[in-house]
Amino acid sequence: MCGTLYLVSLPIGNLEDITIRAIRTLRAVDAIVAEDTRTTRRLIDRYAIRTPFFSSLYQGAERGRIDLILARLREGKNLALVSDAGTPLISDPGFPLVRGAIEAGIPISPIPGPSALLAGLVASGLPPDRFLFGGALPRKVGDRRKRIAELARQSATGIFYESPHRLLETLGILADLLPDRPIVLARELTKVHETLVRGTPSQVLAALGDIDRVKGECVLLLGGTPIAEAPTTPPQTQAVLAMLLEADLPKRSIVELLVAALGIPRNDAYRLVHEPGETLEPEG
16 A cells, blocks of 8 residues: 655744644654755754655756655655745645656645745735736746736736845846836745835835845735726616516517617627626727
8 A cells, every 4th residue: 555645834934833733744754855854954853853854855856766755655655745945846846756646646645834925925915816826037037027028917916936146137127117016025934034025116126225135035926917997887778778678578679679779789788688797898
């Protein structure tokens, strides 16, 4: 019988953010697969977790170690996959391992917990009902400009991880391409120097002052382009439509009357009659 691969979320900064279930799982599994065992060692020592490491799984060595990890799971061993911080696989190694485990019929169990993108979103003040997580922005300036230009038509809140080494340059690109768009810089979330800076790209740049480079992990959130409000059906049209519907006339006849009496385009009249609550598109 196969073991289970647990995807265990770890704190993104403040070690007190680990969950009771995460601690219990890390203590119960046979071994831990970590992105960097040296980083994870500080946390497991803090909580007296004695479970041994089975392997590291960092970018560059990921695919070469998957077969070995899957073999151990097939033997019936339970393993926990952790990244250096936050939820595994989110801009971190692990996706090929999870795909391989699923193809091999090995159970996957997520142990949810901290995530920098969600922490930044809920504290940003930007709409949280629809958001797009874009991972890390491209390293090359030209590719980054192209990606940011594509966001001009995006109505959802955009969330990106950005390196502190490239942040000022990225803010400059945003100020050039999307100067009026609201943005939020969330830096060092859950840590001692946690900072959230809100404003337009130029305002955020000004708030950072004359520093040469921002320090600390950064989450960059971008407000979506405003969605135009749907036009409403004129009151007189609503009144006539209601009267015709109450008369229990055939829907085809009501459509013809709206077209003839009010000059409503036939397609719009059809939608009003057959799709209650539909609104008229503005002409021109």
